[in-house]
Amino acid sequence: MSKKSLLEAIQDRPLLGDGAMGTQLMLAGLEQGNCGEEWNLAHPEKVLGIQKRYADAGSDCILTNTFGGSRIMLNRHGNADNTAAVNRAGVEIVRRAFAAAGRDGYVIGDIGPFGGLMEPYGDFSEQQVRDAFAEQAKALVDAGADAIIIETQTSLEELGIGIDAAREAGCPCIIGSMAYDVTVDGSTFRTMMGIDPERAAEFMEERGAHVVALNCGTRMDMDRACEAVRRYKAVTGLPVMAQPNAGQPKLVDMKVCYDETPEEMVKGVVPLLDAGVNILGACCGSTPDHIRAFRKAMDQHLAAHV
Numbered sequence: 001m002s003k004k005s006l007l008e009a010i011q012d013r014p015l016l017g018d019g020a021m022g023t024q025l026m027l028a029g030l031e032q033g034n035c036g037e038e039w040n041l042a043h044p045e046k047v048l049g050i051q052k053r054y055a056d057a058g059s060d061c062i063l064t065n066t067f068g069g070s071r072i073m074l075n076r077h078g079n080a081d082n083t084a085a086v087n088r089a090g091v092e093i094v095r096r097a098f099a100a101a102g103r104d105g106y107v108i109g110d111i112g113p114f115g116g117l118m119e120p121y122g123d124f125s126e127q128q129v130r131d132a133f134a135e136q137a138k139a140l141v142d143a144g145a146d147a148i149i150i151e152t153q154t155s156l157e158e159l160g161i162g163i164d165a166a167r168e169a170g171c172p173c174i175i176g177s178m179a180y181d182v183t184v185d186g187s188t189f190r191t192m193m194g195i196d197p198e199r200a201a202e203f204m205e206e207r208g209a210h211v212v213a214l215n216c217g218t219r220m221d222m223d224r225a226c227e228a229v230r231r232y233k234a235v236t237g238l239p240v241m242a243q244p245n246a247g248q249p250k251l252v253d254m255k256v257c258y259d260e261t262p263e264e265m266v267k268g269v270v271p272l273l274d275a276g277v278n279i280l281g282a283c284c285g286s287t288p289d290h291i292r293a294f295r296k297a298m299d300q301h302l303a304a305h306v
């Protein structure tokens with residue numbers, strides 16, 4: 001049986017994404033500042049354990065553990081030589097997680113920011129960033145990722161390079177995802193580089209992305225995510241994905257904690273579905289319990305509206 005593509009599937013019904021990876025890796029013993037992506041090779045069973053819990057909780061789509069999997073990011077940990085292997089393993093582990101949970105699902109290859117600034121503001125040439133994203137996107141697509149998300153982006157320049165890389169790698173579904181911050185006066189939100197959702201959506205559509213998205217950010221709760229979805233939908237006909245954080249980070253015993261419970265966060269699910277979100281997941285601080293609550297709310301809502 002040939003499975004529907006991710007883009008076909010979201011024409012039928014909204015899909016559930018996954019929750020946080022970084023904060024889950026810390027819970028599994030990764031120390032702050034260490035290379036979580038290397039665990040795809042060094043501790044695949046731990047990454048698999050986290051992703052299987054998301055699959056068990058009901059995720060239809062799971063992001064690979066490759067947020068910092070570009071050569072530039074891996075090089076900071078002395079792992080640049082493992083770039084292709086880290087990304088290939090990332091795709092394989094998600095496939096194994098779905099298989100172990102006995103459900104079918106979509107693998108979304110994750111490309112996070114390269115973590116620096118490009119010339120003339122920083123030390124990296126545009127070509128270096130192009131090469132790094134191209135290498136990562138190719139490894140993810142060659143390993144069979146169903147989609148690529150270029151996420152937590154704040155500048156259109158870097159996002160555009162990521163979209164180009166995914167397209168050139170032959171990726172069938174390219175998701176561009178911005179990280180917005182609510183402004184100090186609370187009236188609106190934009191990225192650190194001053195990009196608002198309308199501008200981002202128009203840029204992504206023009207550049208060839210298939211899904212416009214938002215994730216992470218500052219004070220971007222479920223209500224704000226809903227507002228972002230509406231603003232995207234007002235300017236583009238492309239499908240929309242949202243992955244808000246589980247509240248705001250707080251320092252507890254020198255550790256970063258997120259404290260929005262599944263019960264609190266799940267209240268935002270139906271409004272997001274009503275706003276037309278096509279893929280709903282969650283970002284920093286969210287857990288398999290959050291995703292399980294989302295699954296239940298989505299299923300109830302969809303059952304009542306079909």
Ligand SMILES: [Zn+2]
Pocket residue numbers: 215216217245283284
């Ligand atoms: Zn986040």
